[in-house]
Amino acid sequence: MLLIAFFVFDKAAYFILSGYAKIQEDNRLELLLNGELQHDIIVLGSSRGASNIDAFQLEKHLQKTTYNLSYRGSDVRFQELIFRKYLEHHSAPEKVLLVVDNPYAILKESTLGMRYDRLYPLAHYNEVNSILIEKNQHSWVSSFLYFLRVHPNQLVFNKEKQKSKFPLNARGSQLLPDRSTYLTI
Template sequence: MKKFLKKLLIFALVFFVVDKLFYVLIYLSPHFQTDPRIEMMLNGKINKDIIVLGSSRGAMNIIASQIEKETGQSAYNIAFPGSDVEFHDFILKTLLKYNTKPKTIIFAIDEPSQFLPSTSITFRRDKLYPLVKYSYINQVLIDKGDRNFTSWFMCLSRLNKSNFKLIKKISPTETVQQCGSIPVDFVNPKFKPIYRNEVQPYDVNEELSSKRNAFFSIINQCKKNNINLVITFSPNFSTPSQHFEDRIKSLAPNSNFFIYDTTKSVYKNKSYFYDESHLNKKGAAIFTSEVSAFLNQMSKK
């Protein structure tokens, strides 16, 4: 029995030592991430007057550096392609926890998938894996069921297979500018430039309550911190849905709403789009100018 206990103790000590060697990967992982914005937030480095929040419609369609020039206020974009409203809620909470609160949040809405089940927009856990050295991030992953309590004392429990890929591989559609925005100056080869005139039906019954609750959380955080919330509708290469617009307005009755100029011919011109749901850099510059003009009007009021 004593021999067994001795062997067990030796095994435990060896395992403990070996496990701690993997801290090197935990430490190095942030240096190989392609998007530094979340770590910048964790280190209190995003302190701006205007913040852009959302998914790819915010990241690609709204150019923060242009907003700075056109409004005279500092701006930064923390919108993440492929992210859903639950991730946006997490991003805003993180921003407010570690940084000076902004004056204005521009929240880019995803039409029509804002509250619907989707595989294209999700909670971007992959953006958190390189940052597991931060206890705050580790706890978020635990809360999401992606880790368990052992990650508090075992390095291997904190690691994901992505932590072992110590090579930077940047996608053209996720190349972050200094202002945080990700405009693209090319066209998606899968884009079929046929403007869709028919309006797709919007079924409220398909909405997920978890996504609605995240939306309400964003509204409440802005209200609690006295932040101007501007809910923004971006152009799709199709006729906008009045039913979807009305639904968003009904859920946020006291918010500011910016709706692009639907009469502009550029928003029906394939030359200004990356694909059916996103503008290219040329289109984003036009759309951003409209957003800036709206912000300037708000400032006057």
């Protein structure tokens, strides 16, 4: 009976993980993992890439499909991870635009990091869990047990989609609503 109860408990953790992924407003990483982001031009970066590069505008002027995979607060290690995962699940884009907002994108800086908060909601994917294990965020035992993949902030049972003050547009850009200066071509 104990074994059956443990099995049920572990499977419930899987549903918590997959349910939490569904309420995320930013589903770009999940689309990437599912191979749904094949584009000619990919934009990578942190806040400047997310806020100041309008993928729609690039697409319009360059006549190439464009998608913005920039994540606010991400460092170059996270951007490299995103690009590696892109290449694993898609054919190589024609161009990659890497937006480096300051020297701290490469140097160690407390405001820029690996963006584990974007990875935790997708821990039910084995490849994401493997990354979290590699980065010492999960135990290797989580390869076998889903309940070890649940992060404490995922134990929120409010099923409403979380709203960002910087919503994503259909091409992944998070343009600041009160700014009129974006990359112009």
